[in-house]
Amino acid sequence: MTGRHDGHRILSLFRSVPGIRAAASYRRAWLVKDLVAGVVLTTLLVPQGMAYAELAGLPAITGLYTTILCMLGYAAFGPSRILVLGPDSSLGPMIAATVLPLVAAGGEPARAVALASMLAVMVAAIMILASVAKLGFIADLISKPTMIGYMNGLALTILIGQLPKLLGFKVEADSLVGECAGLVRKIAEGATVPAAAAVGLGGIALVLVLQRFLPKVPAVLVMVVLAIIAATAFDLGGRGVGLVGVLPEGFPPFTVPDVRLADLAPLLGGALGIALVSLADTISNASAFAARSGQEVRGNQEMAGVGAANLAAALFQGFPVSTSGSRTAVAERAGARSQLTGVVGAALIILMLVLAPGLFRNLPQPALAAVVITASLSLADVPGAVRLWRQGRAEFLLCFAAFAGVALLGVLPGIAIAVGLSVLNVFRRAWWPYETVLGRVPGLEGYHDIRSYPQAEQLPGLVIYRFDAPLFFANARAFRDEVRRMAGADPRPSWIVVAAEPMTDVDTTAADVLEELDEALNAEGIHLVFAEMKDPVRRKVERYELTRTIDPEHFFPTVESAVAAFRLRTGARWTPPDAAGPPLGGE
Secondary structure (H helix, E strand, O other), X not given: OHHHHHHHHHHHHHHXXXXXXXXXXXXXXXXXXXXXXXXXXXXXXXXXXXXXXXXXXXXXXXXXXXXXXXXHHHHHHOOOOOOOEEOOOOOHHHHHHHHHHHOOOOOOHHHHHHHHHHHHHHHHHXXXXXXXXXXXXXXXXXXXXXXXXXXXXXXXXXXXXXXXXXXXOOOOOOOHHHXXXXXXXXXXXXXXXXHHHHHHHHHHHHHHHHHHHOOOOOHHHHHHHHHHHHHHHOOHHHHOOOEOOOOOOOOOOOOOOOOXXXXXXXXXXXXXXXXXXXHXXXXXXXXXXXXXXXXXOOHXXXXXHHXXXXXXXXXXXXXXXXXXXXXXXXXXXXXXXXXXXXXXXXXXHHHXXXXXXXXXXXXXXXXXXXXXXXXXXXXXXXXXXXXXXXXXXXXXXXXXXHHHHHHHHOHHHHHHHHHHHHHHXXXXXXXXXXXXXXXXXXXXXXXXXXXXXXXXXXXXXXXXXXXXXXXXOOOHXXXXXXXXXXXXXXXXXXXXXXXXXXXXXXXXXXXXXXXXXXXXXXXXXXXXXXXXXXXXXXXHHXXXXXXXXXXXXXXXXXXXXXXXXXXXXXXXXXEOOOOOOXXXXXX
């Protein structure tokens, strides 16, 4: 009996694997569309895989190994039907910034590959643990303004870093400023290889024109094929243009990453940043494509799927991967209906490596640089930064700080700055929240901000004060000071009604401040009154025993009931602002 029960559990667990469920529900009508989409997708995966591997400072072949295994891993464990994973332009500089400092100058490429694979193992572990702990909300740690700034800085970093390869020379520098200086110096010295510049600049122009005017044409594939033809026809290799050369033959070998113990700490720092960016990409892309296809977004399963994809890539000489909005869009336009599209793409790349490893031997390196640069341009969002400038200078400053962090300090410090700024911005909003005095506006229901409605009427002796934040240790004294300022106005109020609906919490520090404030106001004959306080907050107030000083009768369910009680006790009548004296709490 126990054996049968265990068998049912194993079968149930087996069926819970997303890939098994997808295979069981697969429709025969999807097959042709998935096969065609897989072929179309492969034409983009191969050049981008090689280009993004070199962007990460790794051999081009590792990009193909990574592409194969991550798509197979996600097909087995990813919940989305068409989301495409692979090497990513936004992760490439982060991988390079983490791995290359650990590789000695002139070090073996094998060591860089091992470090990148261990980095992918760590990213996989972080994503899977985050999935188990249901930490998908962590993606919200990067606000849109800081993400725009980070991506603009990343795009500029990629662009400047790829220009030397595009022009046929190398620049050794540790910073963006150094790379810019080296680039200008090399150009001034005449180091540019004309044939390389022609291939690279022509490739960029061709891709951008095709994407703009013929979006259904595979622009990257067309450019790569023409570059290979040009390299063969004009012997560009003999004219100083670097070529990819023959790729290693066969399926990628299973390899457990072998790194030093001292490398683990710096790798972990990079893995955390990469996982955060990958998580944000995954949630945003999954949400966008799920909305279009009518699927439900399962954020925690997505993290597990991306983690499985990273682990699969890591064990076959691969590096960290993320979802790709552009490649997913290509698959969708080509008619993809399931993850079979990715499996077909992986199978075709394997066939290429087994049967035709020399297919891309004459692919010019400047053409790969053109692939990366056009991808970097899609990362940039200059109109978004301009919109922030027009709509909110504070958020534009956050955007610019994130941009400057990436451009001046580097990619990894840049992501740390972006996250830090996002968190600080949340804290700033709670620390210095919006606060105002409310009044009655003839013809409008309720009570309204006297800054927006200067004609609002007030009751003599009553101030309705709204504080738009939870009351906690960082802002409790600012709240106290503003209430004391209103209490000292002339004429002096007898009630200060706090419209507490936005006040979602009160911590112990704030409770102590409230107790002291109420005692001080009571000594002056002024009552502190609360209206619309949420039940959980009211229960905290009672637990803090604040009702020893604050009269329990001074808690009202609505502002209207508090105003009605005040008028009943005092007989006060609504008066225009000029007759009521200076506007309390105004600017």
